[in-house]
Amino acid sequence: MIKLAIFDCDGTLVDSGATIHRALDTALTAHGLTCPPPEIAKRVIGLSLVEAMEQLVPEGDHHLLAETYKEAFFAMRGAGEVEEPLYDGILDLLGALEAGGWLLGVATGKSDRGLRHVLDYHGLEKMFVTLHTADRHPSKPDPSMALAAMADVGAEPEHTVLIGDTAYDMAMARGANMGAIGAGWGYHDHHELEQAGAHHVADHAREVMDAAQRWIAR
Numbered sequence: 001m002i003k004l005a006i007f008d009c010d011g012t013l014v015d016s017g018a019t020i021h022r023a024l025d026t027a028l029t030a031h032g033l034t035c036p037p038p039e040i041a042k043r044v045i046g047l048s049l050v051e052a053m054e055q056l057v058p059e060g061d062h063h064l065l066a067e068t069y070k071e072a073f074f075a076m077r078g079a080g081e082v083e084e085p086l087y088d089g090i091l092d093l094l095g096a097l098e099a100g101g102w103l104l105g106v107a108t109g110k111s112d113r114g115l116r117h118v119l120d121y122h123g124l125e126k127m128f129v130t131l132h133t134a135d136r137h138p139s140k141p142d143p144s145m146a147l148a149a150m151a152d153v154g155a156e157p158e159h160t161v162l163i164g165d166t167a168y169d170m171a172m173a174r175g176a177n178m179g180a181i182g183a184g185w186g187y188h189d190h191h192e193l194e195q196a197g198a199h200h201v202a203d204h205a206r207e208v209m210d211a212a213q214r215w216i217a218r
Contacts (some may be wrong), residue, residue: 004155005097006130006146006178008164009108010045011186014084014118014166017042024056026072027065033057042187044120046166048106048109048139070111077117084118087185088184089205096209103153105130107162107172109143112136129153141171161212167196179215181208 010016017038025035035041036056044052049066057065076082097104104127108115112135119125130152132145150160161179162169166185173180174197182193182201190201200211 001152001159001216002155003100003102003203003212003216004105004130004150004153004160005102006105006107006160006162007209008046008162008166008169008183008186009106009115009118010084011042011109011165012087012163012169012183013090013106014086014122016082016084016118017045017187019082019084020045020074023069023073023076026076027069028057030068030072031060031065033060035144045187046097046140046164046168048134051139052109063098073114082117084121086122087183091102093208094124094206097212098127100209100213102212103130103155104128105132105149105152107132107140107149107164109134109140131198134192140166140168141175143172143175146176150176150178159216161215163202163208165193167192170198173197179212181211181215183208 021038021041028035028080044055050062053062053065054204106128111132112133115133130149131165132148161181162173163181163183165183166188170180170193180198182198184190184201184203193201202208
């Protein structure tokens with residue numbers, strides 16, 4: 001039996017909200033627009049960039065705004081101003097899953113380049129056997145990334161869980177018929193995760209292993 005645990009990145013593996021908001025403010029200001037406060041902006045973290053801009057600025061040029069955001073973010077990275085710390089307990093969770101025979105993957109609204117930066121910086125690049133990003137897939141909640149990750153390793157939905165912090169993640173997991181575990185430490189609240197179909201919402205990373213085991217043993 002192949003067991004697969006797929007992780008979202010922003011808001012699940014790393015806390016990148018403050019950096020994302022700074023880049024968003026730079027991008028919107030460059031086009032004469034006002035950036036929404038962090039509590040509003042974080043609502044779209046997890047979506048692909050164009051879809052996020054569509055929600056934040058309905059009347060804007062969404063593709064142009066997305067490109068300006070990318071430029072702002074990469075400029076911040078070049079200046080050493082990007083902060084994407086791992087959440088408490090994530091390293092222990094990844095190690096426990098590996099030790100328990102789980103394969104690990106990522107499905108994220110980040111770009112390939114952005115995800116590689118995160119994994120390389122934290123020394124995690126060798127832990128994940130399947131990586132899927134917004135560069136090659138439609139935005140969440142479309143299940144494309146989750147389905148591709150299962151296909152990569154030959155896993156079945158009943159032996160696969162997705163761990164994510166947004167309603168988009170939970171809807172993606174349910175669309176792929178896999179276990180949906182909410183990361184309650186991220187950017188959407190428990191109620192939203194449950195409403196979107198989470199089978200379990202974890203308050204801390206240490207709860208995820210038990211939830212994953214319950215999914216495959218149900």
